[in-house]
Amino acid sequence: MNRRKSSLLLLWMLVCSGGVTEAIEPISTSIAVGMAAALTGFLASYQNIFYYFHECCRPEWIYLNKTGLQVDLEAKLFGQHIASRIILKAVTGFMSNDNPKKPLVLSLHGWTGTGKNFVSQLIADNIYKEGMDSSFVHIFTSELHFPHLSQIDTYKSQLQQWIKGNVSNCAHSMFIFDEMDKMHPGLIDSIKPYLEYYEKVDGVSYRKAIFIFLSNAGGESIIQTTLDFWKAGRDREELELKHLETELSVSVFNNKRSGLWHTSLIDKNLVDFFVPFLPLEYRHVTQCVMAEMEAKGLQPDQNVAVQLARDVLYFPKTERVFSVKGCKTIASKLDFYT
Structure with missing residues (x-):
């Protein structure tokens, strides 16, 4: 089992590094060529498997969606x-x-x-x-x-x-x-x-x-x-x-x-x-509450969102336009309201 794991790890290193010779330096060139020849067929047939074996700096792992x-x-x-x-x-x-x-x-x-x-x-x-x-x-x-x-x-x-x-x-x-x-x-x-x-x-x-x-x-x-x-x-x-x-x-x-x-x-x-x-307004805090409920696997409840959003501190004091802490404390406060 340990030998199998070691082999898989070596193969992963070879795939991620982009080449056999680079991965096993400074082993002698003759040994590297021998290993490369032995593994070429296997890698050619199964290399896609190793792209998913461990995270690599390759397009399979890094790409913009x-x-x-x-x-x-x-x-x-x-x-x-x-x-x-x-x-x-x-x-x-x-x-x-x-x-x-x-x-x-x-x-x-x-x-x-x-x-x-x-x-x-x-x-x-x-x-x-x-x-x-x-x-x-x-x-x-x-x-x-x-x-x-x-x-x-x-x-x-x-x-x-x-x-x-x-x-x-x-x-x-x-x-x-x-x-x-x-x-x-x-x-x-x-x-x-x-x-x-x-x-x-x-x-x-x-x-x-x-x-x-x-x-x-x-x-x-x-x-x-x-x-x-x-x-x-x-x-x-x-x-x-x-x-x-x-x-x-x-x-x-x-x-x-x-x-x-x-x-x-x-x-x-x-x-x-x-x-x-930008500073967040009451309507944005309400959206945050609804999103947080969904993230926690709860059924989104507009009444709960409104109540929690109303209790958040806003400024300026008279107009109460912007949330003092934005949506930062929503996750911790939600437990109290549900």
Whole structure:
């Protein structure tokens, strides 16, 4: 049994690596040729089996489901018409390009509970067969991975090595940086060379990688613009990226708690899109409740959704227009209402 498992593992390594000789280096060439000859017939007949044996950096495991992403954004991401449009176009355009000039860099901004983490999951789910559980999706959280200012130089070196190692393993790697507003200023600049238009950096090409930054920074300017639209009696869907992008990028660049404060990533225009996530209204919270009930296997109940949505805190206090925490606490509150 152990010998059989070892054989299967070896064969998987051969298939995933793209060639027998590369997989078994530095075994001598004569042995490699002998093994290759012995296994050629088997691999030719049964190689498709091994594509499903273990996750590989191959099209069988990494491919964009454009229709799936579009449906998910329309049906599951509530109140974010601007973000949905940007993300769909940015991701589909990037993934359909066999020779991109640089990695895709998205910076998602907005108040808590508006869908930034959730949309990162939707992107991963529609690119990687294993979704967020893929070994090619990597999440960095500021307070967990980079907690001490005194070790900033060590973090910079580690971050560079982590990214270089993972992209070397799979060009189509995705890196998600959560809590950017809590990240030490200057840390993210350490990976600037990897986000540039260089063909290769130290022998490694980063052009097919995806970098996603998540931050609450800039949320105030997004809220103010959205509130101004509401006060002017204008429909929320009239808001466009042009109303928000310039002020958002300036706000993030000048905010010491943004993680992108005075960063050369903005200076050098390496962030492809600053994606604003709007504050959620009562109707969006109701949609979140209905979706959460369905996700938990419960029969969606409009009365429960209305009651829970009404009890959520809103601001400004008098008008009660926007949810203070978006949909962030819906899952935990739902148990109390059902």
